[in-house]
Amino acid sequence: MRLTDQEQEILKGKHGEAPRIALSVLVDLGEVFGAQEMMRVSQVHIDMTIYMVDAGVEFAERLADLGGKVAVPTSLNPSAIDLERWKEYRAPAKLLDKSRRLENAYLRMGATPTWTCVPYQQGMIPRFGEQIAWGESNAIAFANSIIGARTNRYGDLMDICAAIIGKVPKFGLHLTENRKAEVLIQLKEISREMFENKAIYPLLGFLIGEMAGDRVAAIKGIPQDVKIDSLKGLCAAAASSGAVGLLHIIGVTPEAQSLEMCLQGTKPREILQIMPKMIQDAEERLSTAKEDMADLIIVGCPHFSFAEFRELAQLMEGRKVNRSVTFWAITSRAVFGWIKNCGILKDLTDSGVMVFTDVCPLQYPKETWHFNGTMTNSGKFANYCFSQTGLDVTFGSLEECVDTAVTGKLCRRESPWGKN
Ligand code: F3S
Numbered sequence: 001m002r003l004t005d006q007e008q009e010i011l012k013g014k015h016g017e018a019p020r021i022a023l024s025v026l027v028d029l030g031e032v033f034g035a036q037e038m039m040r041v042s043q044v045h046i047d048m049t050i051y052m053v054d055a056g057v058e059f060a061e062r063l064a065d066l067g068g069k070v071a072v073p074t075s076l077n078p079s080a081i082d083l084e085r086w087k088e089y090r091a092p093a094k095l096l097d098k099s100r101r102l103e104n105a106y107l108r109m110g111a112t113p114t115w116t117c118v119p120y121q122q123g124m125i126p127r128f129g130e131q132i133a134w135g136e137s138n139a140i141a142f143a144n145s146i147i148g149a150r151t152n153r154y155g156d157l158m159d160i161c162a163a164i165i166g167k168v169p170k171f172g173l174h175l176t177e178n179r180k181a182e183v184l185i186q187l188k189e190i191s192r193e194m195f196e197n198k199a200i201y202p203l204l205g206f207l208i209g210e211m212a213g214d215r216v217a218a219i220k221g222i223p224q225d226v227k228i229d230s231l232k233g234l235c236a237a238a239a240s241s242g243a244v245g246l247l248h249i250i251g252v253t254p255e256a257q258s259l260e261m262c263l264q265g266t267k268p269r270e271i272l273q274i275m276p277k278m279i280q281d282a283e284e285r286l287s288t289a290k291e292d293m294a295d296l297i298i299v300g301c302p303h304f305s306f307a308e309f310r311e312l313a314q315l316m317e318g319r320k321v322n323r324s325v326t327f328w329a330i331t332s333r334a335v336f337g338w339i340k341n342c343g344i345l346k347d348l349t350d351s352g353v354m355v356f357t358d359v360c361p362l363q364y365p366k367e368t369w370h371f372n373g374t375m376t377n378s379g380k381f382a383n384y385c386f387s388q389t390g391l392d393v394t395f396g397s398l399e400e401c402v403d404t405a406v407t408g409k410l411c412r413r414e415s416p417w418g419k420n
Contacts, residue, residue, distance in 0.1 A: 001030050001169065002037050010165070018068030022161035029158060030169025039170040041151075042072055043126060044163035045119050046111060047135025048156035049077045050360050051098040059157050060105035063164065071166030074111040075119040077136045078303070079103065080363035082356040083115065089356055090368040111163070115358035116332035118232065118303045120147065123334070128254055131174055133162035137244075138236035138302045138380060144246035146231050148254035150174050153245045173245050178216075179255060180264035181248050184271045185211055187221025194276065194416040195223050199397035201230040202379025203282045203417075204274065205237030211272050214243035218262045222249045229305050236302050237379025276417040283415070286382040286395040292410035293373035294394055297401045298361050300330030301378035306338050308398075312353070313344045315402040321352030322408030326371070327401075333357045352405075364389035375404050 003011070011027070013020045030038065048056045079099045081091035091099070107113060116122055117136050126132045126149035134140050134151045135158070143149040152172040154162060162168045172178055185208055194200055208217060231249075238244040248256035256262040299312065312329060321327045329348065331339075336357045339345040345355060362384055373392040376382055377400075385393035394410060403411035 001027055001035055003027070004038075007038060016067055018063045018066040019164055021063065021066070022068065022164040025158065025161045026165060026167070026169060030171065033169065033171040035169035035171040037170050038167040039131060039174060040167050041131050041133040041162060043124060043132050044070065044072055044074045044159055045077065045124065045132075045134040045136055045139055046074060046106060046159045046163065047077050047154070048159065049079055049102055049106060049115070050363050051080045051095060051102055052363070054098070056156060057098055057101050057105070060102055060160060063160060064105040064108040068109050068164050070110045070163040072163060073124065074163040075114040075116075075122075075124040076106055076111050077117050078115055078360040079358050081359055083358045085356060088354065089359065090365065092365045092367045095363070095365055106160075109160070109164070114332065116303050117360065118305070118332065121232075121303075121305055122332050133159060133168045135159040137239035138232070141235035141239040141244050141247065142232060144173055145235060145248065145253050146228070150179075151245075153243065177264070179246060180216065180266060181218035181256075181262045182215045182269050183212055183217045184259070184268035185217050185219050186271065186273050187219070188273045188275050190221060190274070190276060191416065192223075194279070197397060197416055198230055198233075199377060199415065200279060200417070201226070201234040202237040202377070202395075203279050203286070205234035206241045206282050206286060206379045206383060207274050207278055208234070208247060209238035209240060209242030209244050212238070212242045212244055212247065214245075216246050216248070217244070218248045218250055218256060218259060218268070220250045220259065222252055224251050226252060227307075229308055232302055232305075233379060237383065240380040240383045279417040280415070283395055286379060287393060288386040289373045289392040289394045291373070293392070294375035294404050294410050295325055296371040296374040296391075297325060297327040297405045298330070298374055298376045298381060299378070299398065299401060300328070301361060301376065301381040304329055304331040304335065306335050309335065309339045309344050309348070311398065312402070313347050315399060316348060316351045316353060319351060319402070319406045321405045324408040325405045327353045327405045328361070329353055329355050330359055330361060331355065331357055362388050364391060366390065375401050375410065377401050
């Protein structure tokens with residue numbers, strides 16, 4: 001790679017050991033991907049805030065001990081626990097200790113304590129075309145696709161290196177030519193009634209991710225009035241079933257006002273279709289539970305927005321969570337403050353819903369939780385749940401999650417795609 005004089009000085013350690021380590025990691029990354037030079041980014045989102053392995057803690061602590069400081073605004077993904085309500089979350093001591101160490105390391109380096117996987121709904125919002133370096137797959141897909149900002153799928157630990165240097169190697173989705181759609185996915189025979197059931201969006205995302213893999217896809221047939229939270233759920237699911245960094249939704253997303261626009265004058269290499277039967281099939285495949293068992297309901301993956309809480313509160317109005325069920329709704333600290341101020345938090349708490357912040361439920365603490373099965377309206381959580389936590393899962397709409405929580409029995413409603 002061609003490095004500037006200043007970058008060469010950093011590599012020689014003239015600006016300190018933390019920048020030297022960070023830049024050497026980024027240069028290695030750039031050389032693997034054939035980048036010619038480094039480029040500036042204006043903000044970073046750190047993924048490796050969820051304790052998974054000791055190496056993640058030790059790397060962050062080492063950079064902090066060496067005086068590493070972030071050079072650009074840097075947001076933080078969730079922790080493995082609710083950092084304030086960890087007792088109610090029944091966080092085991094080991095997880096609490098490791099999470100606290102991660103928290104301290106990133107805060108010492110100057111990161112913003114957002115503790116959310118939806119920085120794009122919490123004030124860390126890049127503009128169209130802005131070059132950023134984000135970790136966290138749902139956030140990456142959302143930033144590239146829905147906002148039109150530019151980031152690669154930065155892996156754990158690359159993100160903090162990018163934050164310390166304020167630069168990344170110039171390759172991949174940072175470049176216009178790599179943002180053109182290669183595969184066209186057409187939605188066929190999907191009625192308006194189907195789109196009115198919001199559960200369709202994570203299911204479509206799951207299918208799109210499987211079909212696209214690591215290719216940029218253009219999607220034809222999503223209604224123009226799709227809500228932002230539905231796009232959030234679609235991106236999250238797509239980035240879990242495939243290595244999706246960018247998808248174009250024709251007529252919806254900014255680089256896809258037309259098919260021609262997102263193809264950049266080329267033709268798609270492949271044209272695929274999604275039919276109602278495939279959506280039904282995806283719903284079945286996302287459910288691993290063999291029995292009608294769900295004693296834990298989890299919503300808020302990605303973290304719930306204020307609008308999603310309003311909807312949940314309306315569905316819970318006048319109802320109570322059954323004593324045999326635990327119902328968790330997860331969000332950011334910012335949204336938690338809003339629902340507290342307007343009374344939604346009290347209404348939900350009174351009805352038996354527990355609201356947590358800061359946390360990603362995929363780091364399921366088996367030592368202190370003893371649930372038998374979970375139900376979720378998240379395509380991403382359903383996709384990862386069994387493999388990552390060992391807990392069986394049933395995917396369902398938010399309405400079905402609430403019905404199940406209230407009755408204590410797994411409730412299903414007939415979905416419009418199931419009638420086909
Ligand atoms: Fe967020 Fe964890 Fe879901 S990071 S998107 S709550 S799997």
